[in-house]
Amino acid sequence: MSDGYSSSKKTDDICEDFCGRATRAARGMSRLRCLLREIDMKTYLFLFVVIPVGICGLYLHGQKISYFFRPLWESPPKPFHVIPHYYNENVSMETLCKLHGWQIREFPRRVYDAVLFNNEVDILTIRWKELYPYVTQFVLLESNSTFTGLPKRLIFKKNRDKFKFVEPRLIYGTIGGRFKKGENPFVEEAYQRVALDQLIRIAGIGDDDLLIMSDVDEIPSAHTINLLRWCDDIPPKLHLQLRNYLYSFEFFVDNKSWRASVHRYQSGSTRYAHFRQSDDLLSDSGWHCSFCFRRISEFIFKMKAYSHNDRIRFFHYLDPTRIQDVICKGANLFDMFPEEHTFKEIIRKLGPISHSYSAVHLPAYLLNNAEKYKYLLPGNCKRESG
Ligand SMILES: *[C@@H]1O[C@H](CO)[C@@H](O)[C@H](O)[C@H]1NC(C)=O
Ligand SMILES: *[C@@H]1O[C@H](CO)[C@@H](O)[C@H](O)[C@H]1NC(C)=O
Ligand SMILES: *[C@@H]1O[C@H](CO)[C@@H](O)[C@H](O)[C@H]1NC(C)=O
Numbered sequence: 001m002s003d004g005y006s007s008s009k010k011t012d013d014i015c016e017d018f019c020g021r022a023t024r025a026a027r028g029m030s031r032l033r034c035l036l037r038e039i040d041m042k043t044y045l046f047l048f049v050v051i052p053v054g055i056c057g058l059y060l061h062g063q064k065i066s067y068f069f070r071p072l073w074e075s076p077p078k079p080f081h082v083i084p085h086y087y088n089e090n091v092s093m094e095t096l097c098k099l100h101g102w103q104i105r106e107f108p109r110r111v112y113d114a115v116l117f118n119n120e121v122d123i124l125t126i127r128w129k130e131l132y133p134y135v136t137q138f139v140l141l142e143s144n145s146t147f148t149g150l151p152k153r154l155i156f157k158k159n160r161d162k163f164k165f166v167e168p169r170l171i172y173g174t175i176g177g178r179f180k181k182g183e184n185p186f187v188e189e190a191y192q193r194v195a196l197d198q199l200i201r202i203a204g205i206g207d208d209d210l211l212i213m214s215d216v217d218e219i220p221s222a223h224t225i226n227l228l229r230w231c232d233d234i235p236p237k238l239h240l241q242l243r244n245y246l247y248s249f250e251f252f253v254d255n256k257s258w259r260a261s262v263h264r265y266q267s268g269s270t271r272y273a274h275f276r277q278s279d280d281l282l283s284d285s286g287w288h289c290s291f292c293f294r295r296i297s298e299f300i301f302k303m304k305a306y307s308h309n310d311r312i313r314f315f316h317y318l319d320p321t322r323i324q325d326v327i328c329k330g331a332n333l334f335d336m337f338p339e340e341h342t343f344k345e346i347i348r349k350l351g352p353i354s355h356s357y358s359a360v361h362l363p364a365y366l367l368n369n370a371e372k373y374k375y376l377l378p379g380n381c382k383r384e385s386g
Pocket of ligand 2: 144175176
């Protein structure tokens with residue numbers, strides 16, 4: 001049998017352990033004091049450790065944490081009606097149209113490709129070479145302000161001689177930035193898109209002409225645009241499902257890019273936009289290569305210029321050595337969680353993107369000039385510094 005003291009240890013609370021040896025006689029008083037001290041300790045811990053660490057953590061990582069919990073605060077968008085896409089170079093256009101349930105036209109529609117340009121010279125070249133055979137007019141608008149209100153040089157203007165091949169079909173416009181400090185970047189973006197709308201009209205677009213609305217790095221494949229210009233009855237507003245790549249065609253992310261769209265133009269109602277405009281999505285229609293730059297300095301510029309520049313939570317994110325490292329690993333430049341709407345998808349995509357060794361079905365101009373654009377192909381993650 002144990003003595004009184006040790007048996008009471010079983011029945012008594014942690015306070016005994018915490019405060020040490022109170023005698024049986026003094027226990028009544030000391031237990032109270034003990035309780036107070038214990039509360040004190042917990043309160044102090046809470047006030048001076050848990051809360052500050054919590055606030056600090058939220059301050060530094062709040063955005064990251066909120067992304068992890070995205071499935072709780074944002075429900076997934078309504079699913080698209082995905083249209084199967086048929087293509088082989090040896091199948092006639094008539095058959096291709098029929099496979100999609102459409103009729104072939106007597107002559108193709110005119111096609112307008114309109115973009116807002118930031119600094120993507122190489123990707124723009126690959127885009128325009130891909131689309132050149134089927135585009136009637138290329139429309140490009142450039143501002144001297146980034147969406148985040150940073151002054152920017154007119155980079156297209158400076159490089160215009162590299163685009164002589166489109167010159168007869170090019171409508172180029174510039175617009176002055178508004179340089180409003182502290183404004184939401186989406187306001188400047190919307191302002192530039194309205195100006196682009198005007199430029200498209202100046203370019204002479206007419207009803208039922210095709211208008212491609214996409215960012216420079218969202219490249220529809222040539223055969224997709226050829227199909228859409230030749231077939232009747234295509235949906236009036238059609239989103240294009242593109243393969244998502246990051247940094248280069250070495251890092252295939254998923255097939256979920258949908259923002260690019262093709263419209264049968266209707267004067268008075270068609271507005272240039274980059275959000276969801278219909279439920280129709282044509283499968284496997286091209287490539288979306290995000291952050292596909294030749295130079296580290298272009299990465300830094302884009303990180304600051306981009307509408308989500310609030311993601312630069314730490315200055316060291318802009319360190320060139322770190323950026324090079326992140327690119328070669330296929331990791332995230334902003335150290336964010338994947339932007340997904342289910343925990344399952346977030347967890348599946350955690351960690352770096354795996355390397356892809358396929359360069360099959362990439363834009364023809366890229367493969368025909370592989371040496372020049374080596375950095376976009378598998379196995380060449382090292383970028384030019386400066
Ligand atoms: C595609 O068509 C061409 C010309 O009709 C023919 O020479 C070639 O063998 C065909 N290729 C395939 C893969 O069927
Ligand atoms: C931007 O362009 C506008 C219009 O051309 C001009 O008035 C303005 O001075 C430019 N601003 C900068 C910072 O280059
Ligand atoms: C993406 O689409 C292509 C072509 O349809 C398919 O081969 C590939 O498996 C898809 N990949 C993923 C991850 O969905």
